Amino acid sequence: MASTEFEEALTSTPHPRRSHQLSSRALAVAQQHASLGRRLLESGRHGAAIDACRRALALRPDLGAAATTIGDALFLQGRLDEAGAMYGQAVVLDPDDAEARNGLGGVLLQTGKPKEAEPHFRRVLTRYPYHLSATLNLARALAEQSRLAEAVECCAALLASHPDFVTGHLALGMFLEAQGELAQAVAAYARATELAPELAEARARLAGAAVRLGDTQFAAGQMDEAAAAYEKALGLDGGLAEAHGGIGRVWLEREKPEQAEAAFRRALALAPAWTRTRPDAGIAAGYCALHLNLAHALIGQRKLDCAEASCREAIGYGSDSVEAHYLLGCVLRHAGRPEEAIEAYRHAIGLDPSHAASHWNLAMCLLLLGDYVEGWKEYEWRWKLEAEVITRVHHLPRWEGEALEGKTVLVTSEQGFGDTIQFARYARLVAERGGRVVLECQPALQRLLEMMPGVSAVVAQGELPPRCDLQVPLLSLPRIFETRLESVPNGVPYLSGTAHSPQPIAHCPRLEGATGIRIGLVWAGSPKPNPRRSCTLDDLAPLWEIQGITWYSLQVGPRAKDLEQPGVKTPLIDLSDQLTDFADTAAIISQLDLVITVDTAAAHLAGALGVPVWLLLIKVADWRWMLGREDCPWYPTMRLFRQREAGEWGEVGRRVGEALARFNEDHRRSAR
Numbered sequence: 001m002a003s004t005e006f007e008e009a010l011t012s013t014p015h016p017r018r019s020h021q022l023s024s025r026a027l028a029v030a031q032q033h034a035s036l037g038r039r040l041l042e043s044g045r046h047g048a049a050i051d052a053c054r055r056a057l058a059l060r061p062d063l064g065a066a067a068t069t070i071g072d073a074l075f076l077q078g079r080l081d082e083a084g085a086m087y088g089q090a091v092v093l094d095p096d097d098a099e100a101r102n103g104l105g106g107v108l109l110q111t112g113k114p115k116e117a118e119p120h121f122r123r124v125l126t127r128y129p130y131h132l133s134a135t136l137n138l139a140r141a142l143a144e145q146s147r148l149a150e151a152v153e154c155c156a157a158l159l160a161s162h163p164d165f166v167t168g169h170l171a172l173g174m175f176l177e178a179q180g181e182l183a184q185a186v187a188a189y190a191r192a193t194e195l196a197p198e199l200a201e202a203r204a205r206l207a208g209a210a211v212r213l214g215d216t217q218f219a220a221g222q223m224d225e226a227a228a229a230y231e232k233a234l235g236l237d238g239g240l241a242e243a244h245g246g247i248g249r250v251w252l253e254r255e256k257p258e259q260a261e262a263a264f265r266r267a268l269a270l271a272p273a274w275t276r277t278r279p280d281a282g283i284a285a286g287y288c289a290l291h292l293n294l295a296h297a298l299i300g301q302r303k304l305d306c307a308e309a310s311c312r313e314a315i316g317y318g319s320d321s322v323e324a325h326y327l328l329g330c331v332l333r334h335a336g337r338p339e340e341a342i343e344a345y346r347h348a349i350g351l352d353p354s355h356a357a358s359h360w361n362l363a364m365c366l367l368l369l370g371d372y373v374e375g376w377k378e379y380e381w382r383w384k385l386e387a388e389v390i391t392r393v394h395h396l397p398r399w400e401g402e403a404l405e406g407k408t409v410l411v412t413s414e415q416g417f418g419d420t421i422q423f424a425r426y427a428r429l430v431a432e433r434g435g436r437v438v439l440e441c442q443p444a445l446q447r448l449l450e451m452m453p454g455v456s457a458v459v460a461q462g463e464l465p466p467r468c469d470l471q472v473p474l475l476s477l478p479r480i481f482e483t484r485l486e487s488v489p490n491g492v493p494y495l496s497g498t499a500h501s502p503q504p505i506a507h508c509p510r511l512e513g514a515t516g517i518r519i520g521l522v523w524a525g526s527p528k529p530n531p532r533r534s535c536t537l538d539d540l541a542p543l544w545e546i547q548g549i550t551w552y553s554l555q556v557g558p559r560a561k562d563l564e565q566p567g568v569k570t571p572l573i574d575l576s577d578q579l580t581d582f583a584d585t586a587a588i589i590s591q592l593d594l595v596i597t598v599d600t601a602a603a604h605l606a607g608a609l610g611v612p613v614w615l616l617l618i619k620v621a622d623w624r625w626m627l628g629r630e631d632c633p634w635y636p637t638m639r640l641f642r643q644r645e646a647g648e649w650g651e652v653g654r655r656v657g658e659a660l661a662r663f664n665e666d667h668r669r670s671a672r
Contacts, residue, residue: 030059034066037073046073064093068100071107080107098124102134109137114144130161136171143175151175166196173205182213186229193236207236207243214246223250241270245290252293257300264294288318295327302532302646304335322352329361336620338365338627356384367623375623376479383473396471401480404435410468413441413461414475416526417582420445421604422624422634425494426477428454438465447583451496488633493610497590516548517593517667519660520606521572524559525599533618535598535649537562537570542657543596544571546664552592554585554602593667596656607635614659616652619643 033056040049050073056066071086084107090100105120121138124131135158143151155172159165173188189206196202214229227250233243248263268290272283291314298307311328318324329344345362348355359381366375399409409430413420420441431437431454441449443460450458459465472480483489511518521543524534544551553563553572560576562568579585585602586609589595595606595613600622606613615632617625617640625632625640632638641652641659 026059030056030063030066032056033059034063034069037066037069041069041073041076046077049073062093064090064097064100067093068097068103071100071103075103075107075110080110083107084111096127098128098131098134102131102137105134105137105141109141109144114141117141118145132158132162132165132168136167139171139175143178148175148179152179164195166192166199166202169195170202170205173209177209177212182209182216185209186213186232203236207233207240210236211240211242211246214243218246218249218253223253226250239270241267241272244270245293248293248297252296252300255300257297260297261294261301264290264297268294284317288314288321288324291317292321292324292327295331299331299334304331307331308335320351322348322355322358325351326355326358326361329358329365333361333365334620336627338368341365354384356381360385364623368626370485370626372478372484376483379479380476382475396468399430399470399472399480401433404430404433404470406434406436407469408436408438408456408467410465410471411437411439411477412471412473413439413445414473417442417445417601418604419475420449421495421582421601421608423474423477424449424452425489425491425608426474426481427452428494429481429489430454430472430477431456435470438468440465444581447581448495448586451498452494485633490634490636492636493608495586495605495608497586497588497609511552511588511591514550516550517664518550518552518591520552520554520575520589520592520595520597520602522554522595522597522599522602523562524555524557525601526557530618532647533598533600534559535616535653537568539649539653540656542654543660546657546661548664548668549660552588554579554588554595554597594663596660603638604635607632607638610637612637612639614639614641614656616649616656617642619646 033052037049037052037056040046040052050070053066053070053073056063057070060066067086067090071083071090074080074083074086084104087100087104087107090097091104094100101120102124105117105124108114108117108120118138118141121134121141124134125138128134135154139151139154139158142148142154152172152175155168155175159168159172162168169188169192173185173192176182176185176188186206186209189202189209192199192202193206210229210233214226214233217223217226217229227247230243230247230250233240234247237243244263244267248260248267251257251260251263268287271287271290291310295307295310295314298304298310308328308331311324311331314321314324315328325344325348329341329348332338332341332344342362342365345358345365348358349362352358359378363375363378363381366372366378396410411427411430413424424439424441427437427439436456437454438457438459439449439452439455440459440461443462446458446460449455452458457466481489521540523537523540527534543549549571551570551572553560553574553576555562556576556579560574563570563572563574575588578588582605586605589602589606589611590609592611595602595611596616597603597606597613598616600615603613603615613635615625615638619642621642624634628642630640632640639659641656643649643652645651
């Protein structure tokens, strides 16, 4: 009989007038009402189910099944207090009614009372060990009491007897995910998805857990594993913004900025709609992070205008984001807008006064603009950076410029070769304060710096220095000596290419008998931190057209092999086999009339030796070369040639060629 027909039949049944005659009939009718109520409940007609079962209870108040059905209907309607009362009534009628007791535990669980709910589920399982709903509810009660390991064990036991129970795999995945066992959670969700491919919840949870697993693996530096997790998530849901953002971060880490940009733009397009008029903190932070990641990808492609726009978008979503203001400063700095960069860095410092990277980059901009007073002070923040700006720290008291009275000071080099050469000039000033100077430097500079006046001893990094009383970092000396732009100690030469050490600097026969002026050339610097600081031999082709010059290659490292490439024709005489350290290079440079270099270490060396040197610079160069100047306050013999357009070396080569033609002519005239 259909539910509707059954309902009509029950309605037409007369109410019993004499219970002693109709008790059995009343029970039968009550059971029919209860049965109808269950059917109505299963068909989603909760209100009708409640009415039917209330009629059953009116006939037989002891009919526990009717009370349980009413409890179920009320529970589904969210009327938890009423549902709990009905389940309680059913449990009083039959303490071993599994469905009533499970329902009562469910109400307690839903109302935040997992500890009170737990005994009800355990009583059901004592009588019915394989009751699926009670087992899952017990696991949830344990989890909500932070007993996740027990919850996982509970689900595992259930799945051992019911391996194809989809809801069990989902619950297991949730508890494992809460424990942080993401790989196992992904496996549990994946099994649920295999069993029920059409179940949206299983696919969504699998995708979400895969993203979280990818994030964890990314943080641990496991890029391949992270990429696989994000790809798995995208295979389940190609519209998952978080997964696109995750794979974008992997591309950034792998130095693939083009692919990273595409991923971040896709993530932004898929991210949920949001307006600044009604901000949600979580969504705003997500948008801010995505725009910052996009800015990093754009910076990697030198798309500085677009990167600036992304940084400003990030600030729009997170005006209190230190990282957003800091990154905007970096973009503006690299775009050649140091005044605006300073403003951005100061804003970041205002939000977080201890943000070392902002202080450090602020120093770069201040020094670039010639503000040495504040610049040297901010430069000290390099010690707070988690970066390779220093090489070694000794546990000695710091010297801050006081009279030394015969004490020995260990001056420690830091950063690159060029920095050591540039600031080694301060060793003499330290000695003039009445002390003995021990200079620690990179091994390749040791023989060269042993010749410096004012230096009592030179030790290579990694060697044990002699006993010292104090220490001072080399690049802190300009601050200690209060160096201003107008007081730079720029007397040259302060280094010598003449052999004064126990190991004589090699003599180079290839320099003998040269006709005309002798010029050394370096066309490539270190690829880090900026590979664009190097040019090609083709960029310098106009130089070969000038007559009366003997050219020498001072190029070292892998790029020295450029001379061996097919089709390369230059007048360069390769001296790379003679350049074993900077002392050898200094000996050769001292015998040249001019050095033309892209590499700044060679420029520092030539400048310190007092040899004329032309330095070829990228459009936005390091702070020490300042802005727009053709001269250098640190080296009187240096001339600067800057790119007019970023990345354009050919035009620089043409200007150098024109200047070299005039230099060559002047040299000829002076020789007559």
